[in-house]
Amino acid sequence: xxxxxxxxxxxxxxxxxxxxxxxxxxxxxxxxxxxxxxxxxxxxxxxxxxxxxxxxxxxxxxxxxxxxxxxxxxxxxxxxxxxxxxxxxxxxxxxxxxxxxxxxxxxxxxxxxxxxxxxxxxxxxxxxxxxxxxxxxxxxxxxxxxxxxxxxxxxxxxxxxxxxxxxxxxxxxxxxxxxxxxxxxxxxxxxxxxxxxxxxxxxxxxxxxxxxxxxxxxxxxxxxxxxxxxxxxxxxxxxxxxxxxxxxxxxxxxxxxxxxxxxxxxxxxxxxxxxxxxxxxxxxxxxxxxxxxxxxxxxxxxxxxxxxxxxxxxxxxxxxxxxxxxxxxxxxxxxxxxxxxxxxxxxxxxxxxxxxxxxxxxxxxxxxxxxxxxxxxxxx
Amino acid sequence: xxxxxxxxxxxxxxxxxxxxxxxxxxxxxxxxxxxxxxxxxxxxxxxxxxxxxxxxxxxxxxxxxxxxxxxxxxxxxxxxxxxxxxxxxxxxxxxxxxxxxxxxxxxxxxxxxxxxxxxxxxxxxxxxxxxxxxxxxxxxxxxxxxxxxxxxxxxxxxxxxxxxxxxxxxxxxxxxxxxxxxxxxxxxxxxxxxxxxxxxxxxxxxxxxxxxxxxxxxxxxxxxxxxxxxxxxxxxxxxxxxxxxxxxxxxxxxxxxxxxxxxxxxxxxxxxxxxxxxxxxxxxxxxxxxxxxx
Numbered sequence: 001x002x003x004x005x006x007x008x009x010x011x012x013x014x015x016x017x018x019x020x021x022x023x024x025x026x027x028x029x030x031x032x033x034x035x036x037x038x039x040x041x042x043x044x045x046x047x048x049x050x051x052x053x054x055x056x057x058x059x060x061x062x063x064x065x066x067x068x069x070x071x072x073x074x075x076x077x078x079x080x081x082x083x084x085x086x087x088x089x090x091x092x093x094x095x096x097x098x099x100x101x102x103x104x105x106x107x108x109x110x111x112x113x114x115x116x117x118x119x120x121x122x123x124x125x126x127x128x129x130x131x132x133x134x135x136x137x138x139x140x141x142x143x144x145x146x147x148x149x150x151x152x153x154x155x156x157x158x159x160x161x162x163x164x165x166x167x168x169x170x171x172x173x174x175x176x177x178x179x180x181x182x183x184x185x186x187x188x189x190x191x192x193x194x195x196x197x198x199x200x201x202x203x204x205x206x207x208x209x210x211x212x213x214x215x216x217x218x219x220x221x222x223x224x225x226x227x228x229x230x231x232x233x234x235x236x237x238x239x240x241x242x243x244x245x246x247x248x249x250x251x252x253x254x255x256x257x258x259x260x261x262x263x264x265x266x267x268x269x270x271x272x273x274x275x276x277x278x279x280x281x282x283x284x285x286x287x288x289x290x291x292x293x294x295x296x297x298x299x300x301x302x303x304x305x306x307x308x309x310x311x312x313x314x315x316x317x318x319x320x321x322x323x324x325x326x327x328x329x330x331x332x333x334x335x336x337x338x339x340x341x342x343x344x345x346x347x348x349x350x351x352x353x354x355x356x357x358x359x360x361x362x363x364x365x366x367x368x369x370x371x372x373x374x375x376x377x378x379x380x
Numbered sequence: 381x382x383x384x385x386x387x388x389x390x391x392x393x394x395x396x397x398x399x400x401x402x403x404x405x406x407x408x409x410x411x412x413x414x415x416x417x418x419x420x421x422x423x424x425x426x427x428x429x430x431x432x433x434x435x436x437x438x439x440x441x442x443x444x445x446x447x448x449x450x451x452x453x454x455x456x457x458x459x460x461x462x463x464x465x466x467x468x469x470x471x472x473x474x475x476x477x478x479x480x481x482x483x484x485x486x487x488x489x490x491x492x493x494x495x496x497x498x499x500x501x502x503x504x505x506x507x508x509x510x511x512x513x514x515x516x517x518x519x520x521x522x523x524x525x526x527x528x529x530x531x532x533x534x535x536x537x538x539x540x541x542x543x544x545x546x547x548x549x550x551x552x553x554x555x556x557x558x559x560x561x562x563x564x565x566x567x568x569x570x571x572x573x574x575x576x577x578x579x580x581x582x583x584x585x586x587x588x589x590x591x592x593x594x595x596x597x598x599x600x601x602x603x604x605x606x607x608x609x610x611x612x613x614x615x616x617x618x619x620x621x622x623x624x625x626x627x628x629x630x631x632x633x634x635x636x637x638x639x640x641x642x643x644x645x646x647x648x649x650x651x652x653x654x655x656x657x658x659x660x661x662x663x664x665x666x667x668x669x670x671x672x673x674x
Contacts, residue, residue, distance in 0.1 A: 147475075
């Protein structure tokens with residue numbers, strides 16, 4: 001019965017709007033893919049002509065990683081409407097399982113694209129399993145309690161990474177130890193050494209893989225948003241009790257969003273892990289989860305292309321202003337607070353919008369105004 | 381004796397968590413926001429006390445008072461400038477702003493005091509440790525005074541909230557913001573007062589914590605902040621006795637898992653206990669049940 005009602009597209013005002021405006025999806029998809037491809041071309045051109053310095057070129061893969069992390073977190077925060085503060089945990093699971101897989105595969109074969117794809121898939125699977133285990137117990141919790149539990153799980157995952165030891169023995173077999181070092185393995189054959197993290201990883205991540213990952217993530221999230229399941233998830237977000245009363249399985253749909261988001265974060269984590277020859281578990285702490293959440297909120301909760309732009313700009317800017325080392329993070333903090341106040345405070349927002357309308361030459365198509373309106377409405 | 385020593389250090393650490401958790405729990409109770417900048421207010425408090433004793437040469441207790449005054453002002457300012465414009469706009473916006481404030485305070489401290497860790501001189505320097513059980517058990521003055529401070533603060537705060545006019549106003553605002561306003565309660569003042577008390581206590585907690593663990597860095601407050609927040613949720617966020625119980629239990633769990641299970645995994649065990657408690661009692665040990673309206 002629930003399915004029939006869903007097919008009739010009659011629950012949730014937003015679900016209805018999206019369904020009736022079938023081209024809403026096409027618009028969002030073309031903007032998102034367009035931004036990804038234009039961004040890719042611009043950055044590649046910049047790198048080829050030498051306009052973009054060496055330091056910034058090193059940020060290309062992390063940019064892609066953060067873009068896909070932001071898009072995948074948007075599935076939980078924007079579409080499912082749950083606040084998650086542990087996204088870096090899934091990233092960590094993906095990164096470390098991907099690294100272990102890569103080292104095992106490289107011991108047996110040398111075809112890098114296959115190694116990359118298999119590692120990413122493995123990272124995604126492990127992160128999905130982690131998301132499933134975490135998701136089952138916690139999705140009964142509400143709001144801020146769910147946020148604090150995801151925070152706790154993120155920290156637990158990071159803590160476990162601190163006591164994991166992986167290595168290859170002389171036959172190329174995987175050895176594993178928990179809470180103590182593995183005896184009899186040379187340094188070069190150690191894969192993960194507790195708090196020191198992963199060492200000796202062969203860095204096979206490239207910008208092209210990053211673009212593919214971003215496109216894949218956007219594809220999955222956009223299609224999910226516009227599927228029957230996605231509309232069910234949004235209906236639950238908009239009114240849990242109403243959705244429950246027409247027979248939607250709240251836990252199932254929430255879990256679905258959570259697991260898909262975790263799997264995508266795992267893939268992104270894997271790309272991140274294979275981009276550095278050494279990687280410490282400390283990288284995946286609470287601050288990283290918060291950073292991804294900032295991308296989502298500044299890009300617009302539920303807005304896919306907005307968070308692509310936010311993730312890119314907010315990764316490039318701190319890097320580009322590295323010469324002002326001491327002041328850049330301070331400025332970042334102030335800008336963050338100001339942007340939040342300007343976009344969410346009704347009085348200040350009205351004033352900013354009025355000024356913007358006066359100076360904006362394209363009144364209807366201006367990129368800034370509708371975006372702000374949307375974020376404000378969704379937060380309410 | 382080892383066991384007793386662990387209990388005492390657990391209670392002492394737990395008392396620090398409890399005092400920090402009070403700030404979280406009161407702020408959450410009154411304005412329903414997760415104030416992630418609270419941990420950094422602790423750090424600022426500890427730095428202020430450090431500056432007073434090291435650079436100016438003040439007495440430790442005067443330094444503590446100055447730190448409390450500065451943090452109280454800081455708390456009121458943060459609330460006025462960053463949180464008040466966003467009141468009533470949903471938890472996500474305020475959460476991100478709180479994170480922005482936290483970044484701001486950390487980077488401010490980094491600019492002023494640098495990234496190098498500072499050695500904090502204990503507030504209780506010169507007091508001799510207490511020997512009990514025929515000299516087998518040594519209790520540091522830090523532990524005794526931290527536990528004592530926790531008890532005093534807890535009693536004072538409970539009395540304040542239940543007996544005084546301002547305290548009752550605070551409870552009324554946290555119960556129903558709009559109705560409280562209709563009854564002639566100044567909501568803004570009540571919320572400012574809550575932030576002032578919470579931040580002042582954060583300064584006390586910072587000084588006590590750095591007396592026991594004397595390394596001071598711009599990120600010193602972050603992890604205790606998260607743990608104290610966990611303690612507040614553990615005990616039931618919004619409840620003052622809950623913060624105390626949550627803090628003490630968390631401190632004991634942390635010290636015992638460090639002593640008997642694994643140092644690296646102690647944080648994981650603390651957070652796992654939180655999750656178990658929330659699964660059994662979704663609003664924490666002493667939290668109020670939320671009824672759902674259709």
